[in-house]
Amino acid sequence: MQEASAPQAQQGHHGPPEGFIRKYVFSLDHKVIGKQYYGLALVAVFIGMTLSWLMRYHLIYPNGKIFGLELLSKVGAPGGVMTPEYYLSLMTMHGTLMVFFVLTNAPFAAFGNYFLPIQIGAEDMAFPRFNMMSFWVTLVAFLVLVTAFFIPDGPPISGWTAYAPLSAVGTDAGPGLGWGQNLWGLSIAIFCVGSLLGSLNFIATTLDLRAKGMTLMRMPLCTWAWFITACISLLAFAVLLPACLLLVLDRMAGTSFFIPAGLVVSDRLQAHAGGSPLLWQHLFWFFGHPEVYIAILPAMGIVSHILINSIRRPLLSAKVIIYSMMSIGFLSYMVWGHHMFVSGMNPFSSLMFSFPTLTITIPATVMTLIWLGSLYGARIRFTSASLFALGFISMFVSGGVSGFFLAQPSIDIYLHATYFVVGHFHMVMGVAAIFGVFAGTYFWFPKMTGRMMSEGLGKVHFWFTFIGTYCIFMPFHYLGLAGNVRRYSSFVDDFLLPLMPVHRFITIAALITGAAQFIFLYNLIHSRFRGKVAPVNPWEATSLEWTIPSPPPWNNFGDRHPVVYHDPHQYGVKGSLGDYVMQDSPEKIENES
Amino acid sequence: MTTDGKATAAAMNRSSAEEAAKSGIWVGIAAITMTFAAFTSAIIVREGTDTSWHHMTLPGVLYLNTLVLIASSITLELSRRPVAARISRREAAGQEGSRSGLLWLLVTLGLGLMFLAGQYAAWRELASQGLFLATNPSSSFFYVLTAVHGVHLLGGLAALGYLAGKLSMAGARLRRSTAEATSIYWHFMGGLWIYLLLVMRTRL
Secondary structure, three states: OOOHHHHOOOOOOOOOOOOOHHHHHOOOOHHHHHHHHHHHHHHHHHHHHHHHHHHHHHHHHHOOOOOHHHHHHOOHHHHOOOOOOHHOOOOOOHHHHHHHHHHHHHHHHHHHHHHHHHOOOOOOOOHHHHHHHHHHHHHHEEEEEEHHHHHHOOOOOOOOOOOOHHHHHHHHHHOOOHHHHHHHHHHHHHHHHHHHHHHHHHHHHHHHOEEEOOOHHHHHHHHHHHHHHHHHHHHHHHEEEEEEEEHHHHHHHHOOOOOOOOOOOOEEEOOOOOOHHEEEEHHHHHHHHHHHHHHHHHHHHHHHHHHHHHHHHOOHHHHHHHHHHHHHHHOOOOHHHHHHOOOOHHHHHHHHHHHHHHHHHHHHHHHHHHHHHHHOOOOOOOOOHHHHHHHHHHHEEEEHHHHHHHHOOOHHHHHHHEEEEEEHHHHHHHHHHHHHHHHHHHHHHHHHOOOOOOHHHHHHHHHHHHHHHHHHHHHHHHHHHHEEEEOOOOHHHHOOOOHHHHHHHHHHHHHHHHHHHHHHHHHHHHHHHHOOOOOOOOOOOEEEEEHHOOOOOOOOOOOOEEOOOOOOEEEEEEEEEEEEOOOOOOOOOOOOO | OOOHHHHHHHHHHHHHHHHHHHHHHHHHHHHHHHHHHHHHHHHHHHHOOOOOOOOOOOOOOOHHHHHHHHHHHHHHHHHHHHHHHHHHHHHHHHOOOOOOHHHHHHHHHHHHHHHHHHHHHHHHHHOOOOOOOOOHHHHHHHHHHHHHHHHHHHHHHHHHHHHHHHHHHHOOOHHHHHHHHHHHHHHHHHHHHHHHHHHHHHHH
């Protein structure tokens, strides 16, 4: 965090990039950096997905050989059969890759970097050098994390939440807790630095680099979402960073922040004393809950932005969407304890965390009602982007409803260690945010590459993904209610055997849904080179990114300094171009609020 | 848009870029505040769960260091005025001003380095008493807080060094926002240190 060297950054101004390295590698251009983040997220998501395949396969064939797995880890998969510990290692890596390198990077850092400056009419981010650093720092974090696959001990087994003391004590507690866990802690600490630099940029850019006439209330809803997310992310990662520092010190310098006195692990008394395992959970979840909104808010913004465009009329209230996102952001800091109902925390504290958790459902419900109410009677243009936007709402509602249950301590105590929780957060945070990313990709791909994606393939991809994710994650809820514990690598010879058919169904659904993602990958790569050439404004949208060429030049608006006259919700009006008026069009609109 | 309008817009962009440096430093300060809030709550939680909390006596040199850091804030203010005046003169008349302000800036830089040396002396003193990073929770927190503050202060020193470099080079353009952002950050480092001293004095 070298904020003080801010002056060295060339604020918002740099010349055209020259040479391959400056253009595509160490680029200062926010658009290239956005694409780099997207690429990184794409690599991470396919690794994460492969890990989930391996885990799902192992759950239904606990003794099944997996071809090639032995090459990755001799200890973790002797003869190609995954050990229970290696299952946990893969689970840790799946969660860490997905939460940090996919759900944080793709909807926020990738699309935000690319489109936030353009949507507010700026030439670049406020601090392009910081921006470049934030990506490269994040890439280093990624490389440090994946290194854990290739060390003899393998990745840590402590989960993406790295609960202490398991994550703090070292190799006594199991495989992967030596250098694997060290790499994890260092990777996440580095990731925090990258995210802080990114958030700093987003906030300063939004506050100070808006074009003339671009008042805060005229910003597109996705810009608002990125801005609010940046505020959340700034304060959340600023807490995770010291937490990781303390964890790494416990592991590498012999301190006792998280390791209690008299702890005996594998028959060995640990040398540490007096630490508090609960402290790690407090620090982690103080970051962890806002992180949920870091993943979902940008998706909400992207979906709102696309929805207005596909229903060709304003939402019932864009302002209420903005205020709802703000209150979600604010409340996200008061609810971290609802992840800790079973941690042995004082039951009265549980009550204190349960109440604001239920309060969050109010702005979330308000937003959902605005989306649904705006859809009522609308003539929707069904593009791949709008299908994924609608799919997002569906996932958000289906996954969110189970949150009502989990917010009650008395119910959560029963459900906490079961697949119910797995189903809940995969739907509401994971898949919903990914649907936002898909929607954004189909919507903005023409602007980013100058070519259209195949709509036909997009729709096939949507239906496979939409039905597939329901098939995977809805049964998780039933499994959880039936008492199916999570984090187990197999269910042989126990009371869970009758549930195996459900697991088999889920695994098959996961394999098919995962395979369907290659349709997307094909569409992405094929359209990049062979797609139809995209016009400037293929979706007849109103915001500033659709006023510049596809793909945009290095300085976005050329020598032009855009002036903004309207908010981006001017659909269903009589404009010179049709049923919409661009934000930078000086024409008068009747009855403009 | 007329050429005139273009020029105004370009000027506006420049001034908003200047603003961004100041917003940026405040946003950074918010993040750092949050980091130290996390450390503070960690101390409180850690102390609350520990039945054998060891209190420690802070090394006396810390109070001297505090005075040095306060003095550095004062000398920075002494340098800021002539530097600001110099930038204004350049903006008004396009002429490069004198190097006034450079001396006080160098004094600030020196005091900053002195503070860090003093912090190191405090570490040595604790080490001579047998108090190391992992000795007990108080000493752990002491080393962590002073080290993390020190790292942030190094960032401030780098920025001061950058300012001094710009001031001593003839014809180098120094942005007003750069000077202001640096001084805001430096004063914040001082305020943060006083806060940390209070926390360590009462809790550790």
